[in-house]
Amino acid sequence: MAQTIEAIKKQVTELKEMSGEVQAIDRNVERMLASIRVLEINVSDLADII
Amino acid sequence: MMVTTGTDKYWNPILETLPQEKLRALQLKKFQRILKWSYENSPFYRRLYHDAGLEPGDIKTFDDIRKVPKIEKSMLREVQGKTPYPYGDILSVPIEQVVEYHQTSGTTGQPVYQADTWQDWEWWSEAWAYILYAQGYRDSDRVFFPFGYNVFIAFWAAHYGAEKLGCEVIPGGVLNTEARILKMQEVRATAFMATPTYVLGMGDIARGRLGIDPARDLQIKTITVAGEPGGSIPATRKRMEETWGARVYGHVGATEIGAWGYECTYQSGLHINEALFLVEIEDDQTGEFITEPGRPGRLIITALDRTAQPCIRFDSKDLAQLGVAECECGRTFRLLQGGIINRTDDITKVKGVLLAPTSIEEVVRGVPELGDEYEVTVAKQGDLDDITLKVELIPGQENTAGTIKSNLVDQLRVKTNLGYNIEFHEYGTLPRYDVKAKRFKDLRRGGEK
Numbered sequence: 001m002a003q004t005i006e007a008i009k010k011q012v013t014e015l016k017e018m019s020g021e022v023q024a025i026d027r028n029v030e031r032m033l034a035s036i037r038v039l040e041i042n043v044s045d046l047a048d049i050i
Numbered sequence: 051m052m053v054t055t056g057t058d059k060y061w062n063p064i065l066e067t068l069p070q071e072k073l074r075a076l077q078l079k080k081f082q083r084i085l086k087w088s089y090e091n092s093p094f095y096r097r098l099y100h101d102a103g104l105e106p107g108d109i110k111t112f113d114d115i116r117k118v119p120k121i122e123k124s125m126l127r128e129v130q131g132k133t134p135y136p137y138g139d140i141l142s143v144p145i146e147q148v149v150e151y152h153q154t155s156g157t158t159g160q161p162v163y164q165a166d167t168w169q170d171w172e173w174w175s176e177a178w179a180y181i182l183y184a185q186g187y188r189d190s191d192r193v194f195f196p197f198g199y200n201v202f203i204a205f206w207a208a209h210y211g212a213e214k215l216g217c218e219v220i221p222g223g224v225l226n227t228e229a230r231i232l233k234m235q236e237v238r239a240t241a242f243m244a245t246p247t248y249v250l251g252m253g254d255i256a257r258g259r260l261g262i263d264p265a266r267d268l269q270i271k272t273i274t275v276a277g278e279p280g281g282s283i284p285a286t287r288k289r290m291e292e293t294w295g296a297r298v299y300g301h302v303g304a305t306e307i308g309a310w311g312y313e314c315t316y317q318s319g320l321h322i323n324e325a326l327f328l329v330e331i332e333d334d335q336t337g338e339f340i341t342e343p344g345r346p347g348r349l350i351i352t353a354l355d356r357t358a359q360p361c362i363r364f365d366s367k368d369l370a371q372l373g374v375a376e377c378e379c380g381r382t383f384r385l386l387q388g389g390i391i392n393r394t395d396d397i398t399k400v401k402g403v404l405l406a407p408t409s410i411e412e413v414v415r416g417v418p419e420l421g422d423e424y425e426v427t428v429a430k431q432g433d434l435d436d437i438t439l440k441v442e443l444i445p446g447q448e449n450t451a452g453t454i455k456s457n458l459v460d461q462l463r464v465k466t467n468l469g470y471n472i473e474f475h476e477y478g479t480l481p482r483y484d485v486k487a488k489r490f491k492d493l494r495r496g497g498e499k
Contacts, residue, residue, distance in 0.1 A: 034167075037173070042065065046068075
């Protein structure tokens with residue numbers, strides 16, 4: 001799951017890079033990244049501990 | 051990897067049942083990360099740690115965390131009002147990234163401003179998702195929010211946490227109390243959230259002004275309380291549960307910290323959300339750190355993932371003690387037995403004795419002939435402290451005044467080691483409160499505490 005979350009984050013970040021600063025994309029990407037951060041808190045942060 | 055350990059008992063079955071030693075490892079990793087983040091991005095924290103001769107790399111073990119200077123509310127007040135306005139240089143992100151403003155209620159002085167980014171706001175609602183799921187909220191719930199949606203954090207994040215669970219959320223913001231009760235009845239709300247004072251006050255108004263018996267005429271089955279210690283006072287909880295015919299669960303949090311603790315459906319104490327927060331317990335007299343159950347201490351709390359305005363080793367002024375037994379729910383998050391016992395700010399010396407107002411509430415709310423409201427006044431009579439307790443007898447109980455007075459004096463003497471003047475007031479005449487109550491008035495220095 002941690003790898004999948006990382007891949008999603010990479011793709012979403014790429015989407016922002018190719019947006020040409022279109023606000024309708026950039027701002028929604030920011031929200032997606034905030035949700036991805038919560039997935040990291042719930043899953044990825046544990047990867048090297050469990 | 052597929053998750054195979056999950057059950058529908060937990061919001062996150064991995065984190066909530068993680069063995070304590072692994073939780074400690076996770077907390078250390080996260081503490082190191084937020085410390086480094088704050089050192090690199092907040093001039094306030096960099097200054098604090100530089101003055102203490104500390105760098106993030108110095109924190110290598112869990113015990114090293116205690117080398118990190120604590121912060122308290124007065125320090126936050128000092129830096130705010132400056133650039134970047136209004137948060138000051140504790141802010142750790144460009145101000146353009148701040149999307150949420152809230153502030154503390156200012157009960158103990160100048161309100162503290164609090165900034166959150168989108169990421170922090172998602173974290174807030176996630177913390178609430180842990181709470182609500184543990185208290186039995188599910189997507190079939192219709193949750194009513196009878197609070198003023200304004201600058202105070204109150205139940206803002208709970209609103210979004212409930213949405214995250216899939217609950218149907220009904221904002222009861224600008225409605226008055228009667229309209230809120232009628233709306234809860236109309237939409238058949240199954241749950242709501244409020245301070246203990248307002249839970250009881252709504253019940254009183256439902257019965258007295260609307261002729262509605264909340265336990266009989268509404269469909270509330272779950273109530274989450276916060277903002278006051280009442281949720282952890284058995285007599286107050288009993289009153290709330292009987293009034294509404296519902297289970298009442300406590301939660302604890304603060305604007306500066308986040309929503310860090312909660313009761314689960316077993317009601318055996320407050321679970322610390324140890325996946326998102328580090329809670330240390332410090333002896334209030336000696337400063338020694340407490341790890342054993344049953345010994346009260348002051349809570350020092352770190353929000354491990356909050357970035358815009360980090361909260362690292364914040365002295366919450368709350369007093370609590372670890373529980374002896376593990377909770378039957380299976381969560382490995384440690385329990386605070388009896389919830390928050392008191393706040394150091396609230397404890398006052400009267401006649402040379404330390405008086406905690408919660409002790410008075412426990413006695414008053416345990417007397418069924420008395421109404422929900424009461425007021426305590428401490429004043430000087432010559433050189434002596436004088437305590438007056440004002441109470442209301444519920445209608446029809448007026449002839450019990452003599453017996454009740456005698457019982458109150460005796461019980462309060464046992465509970466607090468102090469003597470009281472008891473005054474009976476006509477039912478409905480003592481002040482009513484919609485949010486946090488101010489029932490304790492200390493007039494000894496010419497003002498009210």
